[in-house]
Amino acid sequence: MTTTSSVNGTSSTSSINSTLQSGSSSAADLQNNFLTMLVTQMNNQDPLNPMDNSQLTSQLAQISTVSSMQTMNATLNQLLSQVSASRAMDSAALIGRTVMVPGSHVSVKDGVTGQIGVDLPSTADSVTVSVLDQGGNVVRTIDMKGQVAGVHDITWDGKNDAGALVADGDYTFKVSATANGSSVQPVALVYGKVQSISGDSSGVLVDVGNGQTAGVNDVRRIL
Template sequence: MTTTSSVNNNSSTTNVNAALQSGSASAADLQSNFLKMLVTQMNNQDPLNPMDNAQLTSQLAQISTVSSMQTMNSTLNQLLSQVSASRAMDSAALIGHTVMVPGSQFSVKDGVAGQFGVDLPSTADAVTVNVLDANGNVVRTIDMKGQTAGVHDIAWDGKNDAGVAVADGDYTFKVSATANGTSVQPVALVYGKVNSISGDSTGVLVDVGNGQQANVDDVRRIL
């Protein structure tokens, strides 16, 4: 009498399920391993305990899903790379232009202060600007009073609160803006000339000098 080796369907599929869950194998490896086990099971199955069709169908569906997802992921990565390269090329047109980007550092040269501004996410009933020297001392306080939401230039004549012209050098500024006593989270902005375009994991960056960089998506104005 011919004997038939019994193959446990559950134990023979455990490795496939584990690989599917951990993502440790590629779709091609999973398909290859699955087919090998399928052939082995069919050759050695117990006639009294044949393979479970529902389980077989479920695993085929899982393997198909993994394969599709890996293919989709590869395609999306290629598309993202192409979009990133395209955006970098388009952004290169900004080189040589003056842009307004988030920042708080500017310079005074020959008595003329660099341009700066503020972006208000919402209307504010009080906006105050403090200009600080390199030592952190407030040299000028500017009351802009109430302002609507949007980007605003801040006018400063390069003089301190006593009306005396400040020395040339590097300065910073801070903006506080409130509506009914609550901060509207203003964003300090500076102008700078785009020297170069680069990129990192955050996207395309514009270099406006003085060690300042900003994401191209954060550019508020282009002159």
């Protein structure tokens, strides 16, 4: 008696899924592989228990879905690339403009401080700003008291807690804000003039000088 080997839909589906996950085959390759497996399956099916129409239809639908998804992914990637390029071109208008972006560095020159601010995601009943020198020592503490949610400028007159002007140089600042004893996760902000526009895998970036960049989506204010 001739022995027939049984090839079921599960092995075919597993092979398709494995090929798709590897990401090494195109939609055309997947279709060719599927058709080869399908013909082999039909030639070697059990005559006493042949594959019915519903199984055939199901497997054809699977390969059609896989092919459509790969085509859709390719189209979406092209659209994303075009959108990214378009956003970079639109963002070029920011060059030369002063923007407010996340940052914690502030400089003092001739007794004049750089502009700084804070973004509060929710209303806070207490907002405190600590300015630190390069040694990490707190030279000035600013109590902003309660503030509503939103972007706020921080006023620092360039003086320390004793009322004397601090030395020119670079400083950092930290902002703490709480509501009912819990932090509202404030974001420290700095102003800077946009020097250039660039892009990487994370999106469009604005260069505000001093080696500092920020995502264009992180720009809080444009002057």
